[in-house]
Amino acid sequence: MKITVLGCGRWGSFHAWYADHIGHDVTLWGRPGSQHLQELLETRKNEYLSLPASISLTSDLKAALDAADICIISISAQQLRSFARQLKAAGFAPSLPFVLAMKGLEEGSGKRLTTVMAEELEPAVRTAVWVGPGHVQDFISGMPNCMVIASADEGLTHFLVDTFTSPLIRFYYGQDLLGIEIGAAAKNVMGIAAGMLDGAHLTSLKGALMARGAHELSVLVAAMGGQAMTVYGLSHLGDYEATLFSLHSNNRRFGQDFIEGRPFKKLAEGVSTTEALLDLSQKYGVELPITAAVHAIIKEKKDPHEVLKNLFLRSTKCE
Numbered sequence: 012m013k014i015t016v017l018g019c020g021r022w023g024s025f026h027a028w029y030a031d032h033i034g035h036d037v038t039l040w041g042r043p044g045s046q047h048l049q050e051l052l053e054t055r056k057n058e059y060l061s062l063p064a065s066i067s068l069t070s071d072l073k074a075a076l077d078a079a080d081i082c083i084i085s086i087s088a089q090q091l092r093s094f095a096r097q098l099k100a101a102g103f104a105p106s107l108p109f110v111l112a113m114k115g116l117e118e119g120s121g122k123r124l125t126t127v128m129a130e131e132l133e134p135a136v137r138t139a140v141w142v143g144p145g146h147v148q149d150f151i152s153g154m155p156n157c158m159v160i161a162s163a164d165e166g167l168t169h170f171l172v173d174t175f176t177s178p179l180i181r182f183y184y185g186q187d188l189l190g191i192e193i194g195a196a197a198k199n200v201m202g203i204a205a206g207m208l209d210g211a212h213l214t215s216l217k218g219a220l221m222a223r224g225a226h227e228l229s230v231l232v233a234a235m236g237g238q239a240m241t242v243y244g245l246s247h248l249g250d251y252e253a254t255l256f257s258l259h260s261n262n263r264r265f266g267q268d269f270i271e272g273r274p275f276k277k278l279a280e281g282v283s284t285t286e287a288l289l290d291l292s293q294k295y296g297v298e299l300p301i302t303a304a305v306h307a308i309i310k311e312k313k314d315p316h317e318v319l320k321n322l323f324l325r326s327t328k329c330e
């Protein structure tokens with residue numbers, strides 16, 4: 012199968028490596044002038060992996076789209092809308108499936124990424140999401156994991172799972188696209204909260220964070236029309252180890268560095284997702300106390316210890 016990966020950062024370069032590793036014919040695209048692409052062109056390496064010579068590297072979007080049977084997109088979530096417009100301008104076969112290997116919600120609208128795709132391209136655009144736990148560093152070292160692929164088109168979900176399954180990644184067929192997209196995006200917010208607990212020497216509270224974080228999300232997902240139990244699957248709770256506990260997690264690191272007063276330069280999707288989730292919280296009338304606490308610390312610059320104390324002082328509730 013011919014696989015094109017659009018976006019050549021940490022996760023896009025992993026997807027190219029993985030598709031090649033399991034025997035596909037791979038093209039990896041990066042923006043003209045992209046530092047990530049330049050580094051790969053010069054050395055075929057980045058800080059995470061080495062790409063074999065069999066992977067074609069290009070900055071020609073039209074050629075990358077024309078070369079594809081399946082197109083995987085992995086860029087920052089907030090860039091997806093403008094990028095979808097670029098895809099439309101470049102043109103692609105109407106049957107080409109797009110797989111979003113990204114976790115986020117649109118800041119300012121709270122929209123899911125498959126919604127953004129449908130709004131900017133034809134509503135009938137074939138789109139799926141590929142999410143769940145996994146770090147490049149672990150996969151490259153041969154450590155397997157379980158992930159989930161979901162789409163509104165069940166046939167597409169099955170086709171993609173068949174195409175990408177391997178001993179390194181065991182896939183599950185996602186049954187609730189809405190719950191999976193919201194859950195995948197929201198786990199990054201919980202990751203930031205976990206990093207804040209680490210930074211504040213309150214790591215023992217991560218168990219409570221897991222229980223109450225998944226709970227608040229399950230209420231939101233149900234209010235939006237998804238299935239509350241999806242939150243307890245791979246896209247959200249299943250990603251907690253890789254995000255709330257892993258030293259590789261950008262979101263966890265962002266939270267810890269924020270508390271310790273260090274700038275974090277890499278992409279932490281949870282920052283924008285916090286804002287998007289609070290829009291959804293208002294729209295659907297669902298309280299999201301942990302998300303609101305993360306927002307208060309990052310965006311409203313409130314004192315973390317004060318915010319945490321107030322979380323503890325909330326009125327007692329049934330579990």
Ligand SMILES: NC(=O)C1=CN([C@@H]2O[C@H](COP(=O)(O)OP(=O)(O)OC[C@H]3O[C@@H](n4cnc5c(N)ncnc54)[C@H](O)[C@@H]3O)[C@@H](O)[C@H]2O)C=CC1
Pocket residue numbers: 018019020021022023041042045047085086087088090093094112113114115141142143144145146147277278280
């Ligand atoms: N287990 C999983 O499913 C994982 C998912 N991710 C997700 O993958 C996505 C990407 O994350 P990373 O690779 O860590 O970020 P990154 O910052 O390393 O890479 C993003 C790439 O997108 C490119 N890009 C940004 N805006 C663009 C635009 N408008 N047009 C074209 N290219 C653009 C950047 O140049 C960069 O090369 C995120 O949504 C993240 O949550 C990341 C790691 C693991």
Ligand SMILES: O=C(CO)COP(=O)(O)O
Pocket residue numbers: 114143144145146199202250253254259260261262263278279280
């Ligand atoms: O999604 C991920 C792990 O499953 C990557 O998480 P970070 O973006 O926090 O590193």
